[in-house]
Amino acid sequence: MDDNMRQAVSSSLAEVFETMFFTLLEPVDAIPTRQEWSPEKDFVEAEISYSGVNSGDLRFFFPQSLARSIASNFLGEQEELSEGQIVDTVRESVNMAVGSMLGRIDPAGECVLAIPQARLLDDFTPESIVAELGLCVFRTASGYLWLVCNTNTA
Amino acid sequence: MFNILVVDDSETMRAAIRKVVGMSGVPIGEFLEAGNGLEALAVLEESWVDVILSDINMPEMNGIEFLQRVKAEEVYSNIPVIVITTEASQARMDEAESLGASGYVKKPFLPETIKMILNDVLESAYAQRMKEIPAETVDDTDEDMDF
Numbered sequence: 001m002d003d004n005m006r007q008a009v010s011s012s013l014a015e016v017f018e019t020m021f022f023t024l025l026e027p028v029d030a031i032p033t034r035q036e037w038s039p040e041k042d043f044v045e046a047e048i049s050y051s052g053v054n055s056g057d058l059r060f061f062f063p064q065s066l067a068r069s070i071a072s073n074f075l076g077e078q079e080e081l082s083e084g085q086i087v088d089t090v091r092e093s094v095n096m097a098v099g100s101m102l103g104r105i106d107p108a109g110e111c112v113l114a115i116p117q118a119r120l121l122d123d124f125t126p127e128s129i130v131a132e133l134g135l136c137v138f139r140t141a142s143g144y145l146w147l148v149c150n151t152n153t154a
Numbered sequence: 155m156f157n158i159l160v161v162d163d164s165e166t167m168r169a170a171i172r173k174v175v176g177m178s179g180v181p182i183g184e185f186l187e188a189g190n191g192l193e194a195l196a197v198l199e200e201s202w203v204d205v206i207l208s209d210i211n212m213p214e215m216n217g218i219e220f221l222q223r224v225k226a227e228e229v230y231s232n233i234p235v236i237v238i239t240t241e242a243s244q245a246r247m248d249e250a251e252s253l254g255a256s257g258y259v260k261k262p263f264l265p266e267t268i269k270m271i272l273n274d275v276l277e278s279a280y281a282q283r284m285k286e287i288p289a290e291t292v293d294d295t296d297e298d299m300d301f
Contacts, residue, residue, distance in 0.1 A: 016261075021287070045205065095240055099241050
């Protein structure tokens with residue numbers, strides 16, 4: 001992933017998460033060491049792709065605490081949230097983030113965004129993705145957000 | 155009172171929009187929801203709707219196809235449609251406008267943006283409705299709609 005794409009991803013995510021979910025994302029240059037990972041193994045995975053003159057596939061891994069926090073901020077509800085609400089909020093967050101990113105890298109609107117998918121993972125560790133090319137990591141107050149970005153630019 | 159239909163495949167987004175619309179000061183009659191264009195067409199068959207807020211990227215029937223269907227049906231074609239979407243390219247906005255969308259809101263949005271565009275669209279729709287009603291049936295004391 002080139003620097004322009006990395007910048008577009010970072011800016012779009014930061015804007016969406018701050019505006020809609022009141023959550024600050026800080027891009028991390030060096031991949032966090034195992035000692036820095038949260039012991040949490042409950043994650044929400046969300047995947048979204050786009051196709052057209054450029055194409056790409058982005059997989060996000062949200063620690064459950066981060067997923068719960070953005071759902072709570074988005075819905076403005078402090079009471080118990082259902083798993084469905086948490087997963088749906090994560091799904092919508094990546095839809096907005098990648099849609100916003102496409103607005104930056106594809107101003108002519110030639111790419112089509114697919115319908116995002118999201119699911120709960122109950123035994124995930126970042127070990128399985130740290131070697132991936134296109135890995136981006138963001139620090140938040142509720143743990144690291146992990147993103148694997150596979151993009152093809154025409 | 156205005157009946158509002160929100161079309162979005164995300165239940166949490168519909169809930170968030172409901173909250174924003176509720177705080178907007180617009181007098182709301184019924185707040186109706188649909189998860190995609192097909193479901194929205196079914197709602198339109200059953201209920202009177204004054205304004206539609208629709209996402210684009212949805213399964214079954216996306217927002218562009220839904221907009222085309224609404225504008226093609228004489229009975230629905232005057233219902234203002236505001237597109238709320240992540241697909242923020244100028245080309246996509248132009249496409250929605252050329253198909254008859256009354257407004258366009260880019261996600262992420264601020265609540266004020268929804269409030270402003272909803273007020274503008276409903277004021278225009280209300281003025282249009284008043285023009286279509288024969289003059290003798292209009293109550294002069296209630297001519298202006300203030301949101």
